[in-house]
């Protein structure tokens with residue numbers, strides 16, 4: 001299944017089963033950088049117990065400002081797990097009272113991840129399963145997750161193809177992302193919460209604000225309002241923290257209060273609902289330490 005890989009819009013067509021690797025850098029063996037309770041997702045996802053988060057190594061986007069760079073890059077190495085071990089990890093996180101299983105950047109391992117979800121459900125997994133991704137996903141791949149994923153948490157990073165090409169090497173990001181989110185919303189329907197206000201079903205679109213890109217942020221918010229309105233929740237994030245941005249000096253600072261406040265005003269004017277962040281979010285403590293432990 002990974003022998004002529006077209007899982008993501010890059011469509012590298014490499015044979016991942018015999019050592020070839022494509023843009024993402026992933027072989028056919030699933031690699032996990034960290035699996036643990038995570039308390040810094042949106043309140044309806046982390047709740048008081050935490051979200052059972054599994055961070056997969058490698059990524060199909062390769063953003064220059066990546067906040068998870070130690071595991072996302074092409075040559076990064078993490079712990080290899082098979083479907084059985086991954087299913088066990090899901091069940092261990094459930095045992096620790098996680099509110100959900102949160103699969104971060106998993107679509108380049110779609111087949112193994114889907115199998116692990118099936119195995120875990122056969123063995124008692126009953127909390128919602130959430131797919132947390134960069135938004136640059138093929139609709140055909142998202143369809144493979146139908147009925148396995150309860151909550152989608154896609155990024156909607158850019159409106160302008162200038163920025164999406166420059167910072168994520170994905171000139172067609174907008175078109176691909178909108179089609180993928182259409183499919184996600186179709187699968188999940190409107191957000192649905194349990195009695196403790198923990199999300200059980202739905203799509204939450206994240207937008208990470210970047211410095212000097214307020215007008216792009218506004219266009220993204222406008223498209224979200226036009227396309228999906230109150231069928232989705234929106235998380236407007238200001239936690240961007242620059243690392244080694246010498247080649248991109250325009251990205252070498254945090255988001256200012258002025259930028260964020262203006263974005264909030266626009267968010268409210270559009271009638272969006274969802275989540276906003278305090279300024280303290282822009283610290284390294286929001287970024288998980290990737291020590292490759294899976295327990």
Ligand code: SF4
Nearest residue numbers: 005008011012022024
């Ligand atoms: S998942 Fe990886 S190998 Fe497959 S098409 Fe995408 S970038 Fe290429």
